[in-house]
Amino acid sequence: MYDDEEVIEKLGEDNLIQIECDPREYAPIWQTLSVRFEPALGGKSDKPIPDLQxxxxxxxxxxxALKSLRDILEPHGELLPVVYSSDNEAPKEGAIFNPLKVVSANERTSTKDSFGEVASLFFDTEEVIF
Incomplete structure (x- = not known):
């Protein structure tokens, strides 16, 4: 979706966008990134860009999605600006959400796939915002 080389160029090698166990602020150093939606291998490029991905x-x-969810998400993290496009859609402004509030998952009921990636998450708390 976004290019790691562009992230390094704009934000620096120490600021790669990664899944962090401890929240990390990017807003002070953030520069708008380009997000490009490409068709899947052998897929058509006529599908619209999703609102959430x-x-x-x-x-x-x-x-x-940003207009609809901004007020819900902002108290819980950063909405980092991006410009997104595809073969069929002109560039538009969107965001990547960087959560700054983290709650623990229930490890007993959450699952991982065969690659060790998270397949499903379950929480024991009412702190989850959606």
């Missing part, structure tokens, strides 16, 4: 543990929000 997970990529490497980060939540992408389209312009429309």
């Amino acid at each position: 997970m990529h490497s543990g980060h939540l992408f929000l389209s312009e429309r």
Whole structure:
């Protein structure tokens, strides 16, 4: 979705966007990144850009999703600006949500797939915002 080389160029090698166990602020150093939606291998490029998309543990929000969810998400993290596009859609402004509040998952009921990646998450707390 976004290019690690662009992240290094704009934010520096020490600031790669990664899934952090402890929240990390990016807003003070953030520079707008380009997000490009490409068709899946052998897929068509006529599909619209999704309003919400997970990529490497980060939540992408389209312009429309950002307008709808900004007030809900802002108290819980950073909405880092991006410009997104595809073969069929002109560039628009969106965001990547960087949560700054973290609650623990229930390790007993959460699962991982055969690659060790998270397949499902369950929580024991009412602190989850959605």
